[in-house]
Amino acid sequence: MRVALLQLTSSDDPSENLKTLEPMIRDAAEGGARCIFTPEVTNCVSMNRRRQLEVLYEETDDPMLRRVREICAELRLWVNLGSLALKTRDPDGRFANRSFVIDDNGQIAARYDKIHMFDVEVTPEETYRESDGYRPGGVARTVRGPCGALGLSICYDLRFPHLYRSLAKSGAQILSVPAAFSPITGAAHWEVLLRARAIETGCFVIAAAQTGLHSSKMGKSRRTYGHSLVVAPWGEILADAGEEVGITYVDIDLLMVDKARRQVPALGHDREFDGP
Numbered sequence: 001m002r003v004a005l006l007q008l009t010s011s012d013d014p015s016e017n018l019k020t021l022e023p024m025i026r027d028a029a030e031g032g033a034r035c036i037f038t039p040e041v042t043n044c045v046s047m048n049r050r051r052q053l054e055v056l057y058e059e060t061d062d063p064m065l066r067r068v069r070e071i072c073a074e075l076r077l078w079v080n081l082g083s084l085a086l087k088t089r090d091p092d093g094r095f096a097n098r099s100f101v102i103d104d105n106g107q108i109a110a111r112y113d114k115i116h117m118f119d120v121e122v123t124p125e126e127t128y129r130e131s132d133g134y135r136p137g138g139v140a141r142t143v144r145g146p147c148g149a150l151g152l153s154i155c156y157d158l159r160f161p162h163l164y165r166s167l168a169k170s171g172a173q174i175l176s177v178p179a180a181f182s183p184i185t186g187a188a189h190w191e192v193l194l195r196a197r198a199i200e201t202g203c204f205v206i207a208a209a210q211t212g213l214h215s216s217k218m219g220k221s222r223r224t225y226g227h228s229l230v231v232a233p234w235g236e237i238l239a240d241a242g243e244e245v246g247i248t249y250v251d252i253d254l255l256m257v258d259k260a261r262r263q264v265p266a267l268g269h270d271r272e273f274d275g276p
Protein backbone atom coordinates (compact mmCIF):
# COMPACT_ATOMS: atom_id res chain seq x y z
CA MET A 1 0.00 0.00 0.00
CA ARG A 2 1.58 3.26 -1.15
CA VAL A 3 1.16 6.34 1.01
CA ALA A 4 2.36 9.90 0.42
CA LEU A 5 3.34 12.61 2.87
CA LEU A 6 3.00 16.23 1.81
CA GLN A 7 5.56 18.55 3.36
CA LEU A 8 4.30 22.14 3.24
CA THR A 9 5.14 25.71 4.19
CA SER A 10 1.59 26.91 4.83
CA SER A 11 1.13 30.67 5.18
CA ASP A 12 -1.60 32.53 7.05
CA ASP A 13 -3.66 32.71 3.84
CA PRO A 14 -5.94 29.64 3.65
CA SER A 15 -7.03 30.24 0.04
CA GLU A 16 -3.39 30.42 -1.09
CA ASN A 17 -2.66 27.23 0.87
CA LEU A 18 -5.54 25.44 -0.83
CA LYS A 19 -4.14 26.48 -4.23
CA THR A 20 -0.84 24.82 -3.29
CA LEU A 21 -2.45 21.75 -1.77
CA GLU A 22 -4.79 20.67 -4.56
CA PRO A 23 -2.14 20.06 -7.27
CA MET A 24 0.08 18.28 -4.75
CA ILE A 25 -2.72 15.88 -3.83
CA ARG A 26 -3.34 15.25 -7.55
CA ASP A 27 0.39 14.62 -8.13
CA ALA A 28 0.57 12.24 -5.17
CA ALA A 29 -2.44 10.31 -6.47
CA GLU A 30 -0.80 10.23 -9.91
CA GLY A 31 2.30 8.81 -8.17
CA GLY A 32 0.25 5.88 -6.91
CA ALA A 33 -0.59 6.95 -3.35
CA ARG A 34 -3.89 5.58 -2.02
CA CYS A 35 -3.61 7.49 1.23
CA ILE A 36 -2.15 10.98 1.64
CA PHE A 37 -1.00 12.65 4.87
CA THR A 38 -0.74 16.43 5.38
CA PRO A 39 0.81 18.42 8.28
CA GLU A 40 -0.68 20.15 11.28
CA VAL A 41 -2.63 23.34 10.41
CA THR A 42 -2.45 22.65 6.68
CA ASN A 43 -4.94 25.47 6.10
CA CYS A 44 -3.27 28.25 8.08
CA VAL A 45 -0.07 28.76 10.07
CA SER A 46 -0.69 31.82 12.20
CA MET A 47 -0.21 32.83 15.78
CA ASN A 48 -2.29 35.96 15.37
CA ARG A 49 -5.78 35.58 16.74
CA ARG A 50 -7.13 38.59 14.84
CA ARG A 51 -5.89 37.15 11.57
CA GLN A 52 -7.36 33.75 12.41
CA LEU A 53 -10.73 35.33 13.23
CA GLU A 54 -10.65 36.95 9.79
CA VAL A 55 -9.68 33.96 7.67
CA LEU A 56 -10.79 30.77 9.47
CA TYR A 57 -14.15 29.02 9.12
CA GLU A 58 -16.22 26.62 11.14
CA GLU A 59 -15.94 22.99 10.07
CA THR A 60 -19.22 23.06 8.14
CA ASP A 61 -18.07 25.98 5.94
CA ASP A 62 -14.35 25.35 5.60
CA PRO A 63 -13.36 25.55 1.90
CA MET A 64 -10.28 23.34 2.24
CA LEU A 65 -12.22 20.55 3.94
CA ARG A 66 -14.96 20.77 1.30
CA ARG A 67 -12.50 20.73 -1.62
CA VAL A 68 -10.40 17.86 -0.25
CA ARG A 69 -13.57 15.81 0.28
CA GLU A 70 -14.50 16.36 -3.38
CA ILE A 71 -11.02 15.35 -4.55
CA CYS A 72 -11.08 12.19 -2.40
CA ALA A 73 -14.37 11.13 -3.99
CA GLU A 74 -13.20 12.05 -7.49
CA LEU A 75 -9.83 10.27 -7.29
CA ARG A 76 -10.96 7.48 -4.94
CA LEU A 77 -8.33 8.12 -2.31
CA TRP A 78 -8.03 8.70 1.42
CA VAL A 79 -6.58 11.84 2.96
CA ASN A 80 -5.57 12.47 6.55
CA LEU A 81 -5.70 16.26 6.79
CA GLY A 82 -3.19 16.45 9.64
CA SER A 83 -5.13 19.29 11.04
CA LEU A 84 -7.20 22.31 10.19
CA ALA A 85 -7.49 25.37 12.40
CA LEU A 86 -11.23 25.95 12.70
CA LYS A 87 -13.61 28.31 14.42
CA THR A 88 -15.83 26.70 17.05
CA ARG A 89 -18.89 27.71 19.07
CA ASP A 90 -16.69 27.69 22.19
CA PRO A 91 -17.92 30.46 24.56
CA ASP A 92 -14.39 31.82 25.02
CA GLY A 93 -13.90 32.05 21.26
CA ARG A 94 -11.11 29.53 20.97
CA PHE A 95 -10.38 27.58 17.78
CA ALA A 96 -10.10 23.83 17.29
CA ASN A 97 -6.91 22.16 16.07
CA ARG A 98 -8.72 19.26 14.37
CA SER A 99 -7.46 16.32 12.33
CA PHE A 100 -9.69 14.67 9.68
CA VAL A 101 -9.60 11.32 7.96
CA ILE A 102 -11.52 11.51 4.70
CA ASP A 103 -12.41 8.29 2.91
CA ASP A 104 -12.49 7.48 -0.81
CA ASN A 105 -16.18 8.47 -0.98
CA GLY A 106 -15.35 11.91 0.35
CA GLN A 107 -16.96 11.15 3.71
CA ILE A 108 -15.38 12.15 7.01
CA ALA A 109 -14.36 8.82 8.54
CA ALA A 110 -12.89 10.34 11.70
CA ARG A 111 -12.06 13.60 13.39
CA TYR A 112 -9.72 14.24 16.30
CA ASP A 113 -9.10 17.42 18.32
CA LYS A 114 -5.52 17.88 19.58
CA ILE A 115 -5.44 16.95 23.27
CA HIS A 116 -2.11 18.34 24.52
CA MET A 117 -1.51 22.08 24.15
CA PHE A 118 1.97 23.47 23.41
CA ASP A 119 2.26 26.00 26.25
CA VAL A 120 6.03 26.16 26.24
CA GLU A 121 8.79 28.76 26.45
CA VAL A 122 11.34 27.24 24.07
CA THR A 123 13.56 30.32 24.53
CA PRO A 124 12.66 33.75 25.95
CA GLU A 125 12.23 34.93 22.33
CA GLU A 126 10.26 31.90 21.25
CA THR A 127 7.27 31.16 23.45
CA TYR A 128 4.02 29.40 22.62
CA ARG A 129 0.66 29.55 24.44
CA GLU A 130 -1.41 27.25 22.28
CA SER A 131 -4.17 26.90 24.89
CA ASP A 132 -4.86 30.66 24.64
CA GLY A 133 -6.02 30.20 21.06
CA TYR A 134 -7.16 26.58 20.91
CA ARG A 135 -9.62 24.51 22.89
CA PRO A 136 -8.03 21.13 23.69
CA GLY A 137 -9.84 17.91 22.84
CA GLY A 138 -10.39 15.02 25.21
CA VAL A 139 -11.09 12.00 23.05
CA ALA A 140 -8.54 9.69 21.40
CA ARG A 141 -9.45 8.13 18.06
CA THR A 142 -8.43 5.11 15.99
CA VAL A 143 -10.02 4.59 12.57
CA ARG A 144 -9.93 1.79 10.03
CA GLY A 145 -8.48 2.94 6.69
CA PRO A 146 -7.16 1.41 3.49
CA CYS A 147 -3.68 0.98 4.92
CA GLY A 148 -4.74 -0.53 8.24
CA ALA A 149 -6.00 0.96 11.48
CA LEU A 150 -4.84 4.53 11.92
CA GLY A 151 -4.34 6.14 15.36
CA LEU A 152 -4.68 9.91 15.31
CA SER A 153 -2.60 12.53 17.13
CA ILE A 154 -1.18 16.00 16.50
CA CYS A 155 2.32 17.43 17.06
CA TYR A 156 2.91 18.11 20.79
CA ASP A 157 0.84 14.98 21.58
CA LEU A 158 4.04 13.18 20.55
CA ARG A 159 5.50 13.83 24.01
CA PHE A 160 2.75 11.86 25.80
CA PRO A 161 3.54 8.19 25.22
CA HIS A 162 0.47 6.85 27.04
CA LEU A 163 -1.71 8.31 24.26
CA TYR A 164 0.08 6.16 21.66
CA ARG A 165 0.04 3.08 23.85
CA SER A 166 -3.69 3.46 24.20
CA LEU A 167 -4.10 3.94 20.41
CA ALA A 168 -2.00 0.82 19.74
CA LYS A 169 -3.94 -1.20 22.30
CA SER A 170 -7.16 -0.16 20.62
CA GLY A 171 -5.85 -1.72 17.40
CA ALA A 172 -3.82 1.00 15.66
CA GLN A 173 -1.20 -0.29 13.23
CA ILE A 174 -0.19 3.15 12.00
CA LEU A 175 0.21 6.25 14.15
CA SER A 176 -0.21 9.60 12.44
CA VAL A 177 1.73 12.53 13.94
CA PRO A 178 1.16 15.60 11.74
CA ALA A 179 3.28 18.46 13.03
CA ALA A 180 4.51 22.03 12.96
CA PHE A 181 7.52 21.46 15.22
CA SER A 182 9.75 24.25 16.40
CA PRO A 183 13.27 24.14 14.88
CA ILE A 184 15.05 23.95 18.25
CA THR A 185 12.98 21.17 19.80
CA GLY A 186 12.79 19.51 16.41
CA ALA A 187 16.57 19.20 16.07
CA ALA A 188 16.83 17.83 19.60
CA HIS A 189 13.78 15.57 19.96
CA TRP A 190 11.72 14.97 16.80
CA GLU A 191 13.41 11.89 15.38
CA VAL A 192 14.09 10.11 18.64
CA LEU A 193 10.53 10.61 19.93
CA LEU A 194 8.98 9.36 16.67
CA ARG A 195 11.25 6.32 16.64
CA ALA A 196 10.48 5.60 20.29
CA ARG A 197 6.70 5.74 19.66
CA ALA A 198 7.13 3.27 16.77
CA ILE A 199 9.31 0.89 18.76
CA GLU A 200 7.15 0.97 21.91
CA THR A 201 3.95 0.23 20.02
CA GLY A 202 5.13 -1.85 17.04
CA CYS A 203 3.32 0.60 14.78
CA PHE A 204 4.34 2.47 11.67
CA VAL A 205 4.67 6.16 12.46
CA ILE A 206 3.75 8.60 9.71
CA ALA A 207 4.63 12.20 10.51
CA ALA A 208 3.88 14.84 7.87
CA ALA A 209 5.41 18.17 8.82
CA GLN A 210 5.36 21.87 8.13
CA THR A 211 8.76 23.21 7.08
CA GLY A 212 10.71 26.43 6.62
CA LEU A 213 9.74 30.07 7.00
CA HIS A 214 5.98 30.66 6.96
CA SER A 215 5.06 34.03 5.49
CA SER A 216 2.29 35.92 7.22
CA LYS A 217 0.19 38.91 6.24
CA MET A 218 -0.53 39.74 9.87
CA GLY A 219 1.66 39.10 12.91
CA LYS A 220 5.09 37.62 13.05
CA SER A 221 6.23 34.88 10.71
CA ARG A 222 7.32 31.60 12.10
CA ARG A 223 9.81 28.86 11.31
CA THR A 224 9.21 25.10 11.51
CA TYR A 225 11.52 22.11 11.48
CA GLY A 226 10.38 20.01 8.51
CA HIS A 227 11.77 16.44 8.25
CA SER A 228 8.51 14.65 7.62
CA LEU A 229 9.34 11.09 8.66
CA VAL A 230 8.08 7.56 8.22
CA VAL A 231 9.29 5.06 10.81
CA ALA A 232 8.85 1.27 10.56
CA PRO A 233 7.50 -0.74 13.53
CA TRP A 234 11.03 -1.98 14.31
CA GLY A 235 12.30 1.61 14.46
CA GLU A 236 14.05 2.12 11.12
CA ILE A 237 13.51 5.41 9.33
CA LEU A 238 11.95 4.58 5.95
CA ALA A 239 11.84 8.15 4.67
CA ASP A 240 12.97 11.63 5.70
CA ALA A 241 11.68 14.55 3.63
CA GLY A 242 14.48 16.93 4.67
CA GLU A 243 13.60 20.61 4.62
CA GLU A 244 12.07 21.08 1.17
CA VAL A 245 8.40 21.36 0.31
CA GLY A 246 7.31 18.26 -1.59
CA ILE A 247 5.87 14.77 -1.76
CA THR A 248 7.43 11.73 -0.10
CA TYR A 249 6.22 8.23 -1.03
CA VAL A 250 6.50 5.13 1.11
CA ASP A 251 5.18 1.60 0.54
CA ILE A 252 3.68 0.26 3.76
CA ASP A 253 3.68 -3.48 4.45
CA LEU A 254 1.48 -4.23 7.46
CA LEU A 255 3.14 -7.61 7.93
CA MET A 256 6.02 -5.62 9.43
CA VAL A 257 3.70 -4.71 12.32
CA ASP A 258 3.04 -8.38 13.14
CA LYS A 259 6.71 -9.23 12.70
CA ALA A 260 7.98 -6.52 15.07
CA ARG A 261 5.35 -7.40 17.67
CA ARG A 262 6.19 -11.12 17.46
CA GLN A 263 9.88 -10.40 17.99
CA VAL A 264 9.27 -8.13 21.00
CA PRO A 265 5.71 -8.51 22.33
CA ALA A 266 6.07 -5.71 24.90
CA LEU A 267 2.74 -4.18 23.94
CA GLY A 268 1.03 -7.18 25.55
CA HIS A 269 3.24 -7.22 28.64
CA ASP A 270 1.84 -4.26 30.59
CA ARG A 271 1.42 -5.00 34.29
CA GLU A 272 -0.43 -3.21 37.05
CA PHE A 273 1.82 -1.91 39.80
CA ASP A 274 1.60 0.02 43.05
CA GLY A 275 3.39 3.26 43.80
CA PRO A 276 5.72 4.99 43.42
Ligand SMILES: O=C(O)CNC(=O)[C@H](CS)NC(=O)CCC(=O)C(=O)O
Pocket residue numbers: 040041044045046047085097118128129130155156157159180181182185186
Ligand atom coordinates in the same frame (compact mmCIF):
# COMPACT_ATOMS: atom_id res chain seq x y z
O1 LIG B 1 -0.49 27.26 16.33
C1 LIG B 1 -0.68 26.74 15.25
O2 LIG B 1 -0.84 27.36 14.19
C2 LIG B 1 -0.73 25.26 15.18
N1 LIG B 1 -0.16 24.64 16.31
C3 LIG B 1 1.14 24.44 16.43
O3 LIG B 1 1.94 24.76 15.59
C4 LIG B 1 1.56 23.78 17.69
C5 LIG B 1 1.32 24.75 18.81
S1 LIG B 1 2.20 26.30 18.67
N2 LIG B 1 2.93 23.38 17.65
C6 LIG B 1 3.39 22.37 18.38
O4 LIG B 1 2.63 21.66 19.05
C7 LIG B 1 4.89 22.15 18.32
C8 LIG B 1 5.38 21.15 19.33
C9 LIG B 1 6.84 21.18 19.46
O5 LIG B 1 7.55 21.85 18.73
C10 LIG B 1 7.46 20.35 20.50
O6 LIG B 1 6.79 19.51 21.15
O7 LIG B 1 8.68 20.51 20.71
